[in-house]
Amino acid sequence: MVSIDKYHGMRWVSSSSEVLEFDGVISPELYLKFAKRDFREDDGLRSLANAVSNAKRSLHLQSELLSDALGIKLIMPRGQISFPKRIGFLRDCGVVGGAILNKLNSIRNTVEHDYIVPDAVVVQDFIDVVELFVAASERLVRSFPSMADVQYECCLDDAPVVGTVIFPPGEGKIYLYSHQTNKVIREELRTMDVDEWQKKHSIKISPQNHEYYGWVKWLIGAHI
Structure with missing residues (x-):
């Protein structure tokens, strides 16, 4: 699994967030x-x-x-x-x-x-x-970090290139996406939603993996 510790000087250059909604009328x-x-x-x-x-x-x-x-x-x-x-x-x-x-x-x-x-x-x-x-x-709660386009100074040799970190609330998955240049893969965009396409071609990390918590801590800390 991919650890955030393999990337040095990581920061985000743009991001999007979501408001967490709760069931019921009393907050x-x-x-x-x-x-x-x-x-x-x-x-x-x-x-x-x-x-x-x-x-x-x-x-x-x-x-x-x-x-x-x-x-x-x-x-x-x-x-x-x-x-x-x-x-x-x-x-x-x-x-x-x-x-x-x-x-x-x-x-x-x-x-x-x-x-x-x-x-x-x-x-x-x-x-x-x-x-x-x-x-x-x-x-x-008011600004959940659901996506971040990232840059970093350098990474370890065995670390994959990461351009976007996707974190949809409630899914329990971190998606590490890098820009796709393969023409066959990009052709899928004709029939797929771009968000689902990015997630399909991302490295996926879930809470069963200890690396998940490092990415979550970074997302929360960098965003807040």
């Missing part, structure tokens, strides 16, 4: 607003319980939206994917820093039990950490 940001409003109401256990529930909804929806777009279903295609697996996948993809994710995991364990309401200090901390997570990842 992670809106759930977070609900949580803050619940907490401010200061109506004892009812307010705290509602605040925790809405903060969890915000956290789970944001992590689901991002991990699905980044391709988690390609490696976990069956059944419901647990929150810890989603967070682990997001860490591997470099979506947010380890410090935020570690704090998130730690405090989430405190508020996880469905029938125990934490005290106000813990609830406030939980809302704050969820807000950090949503804010740190929101740029990726």
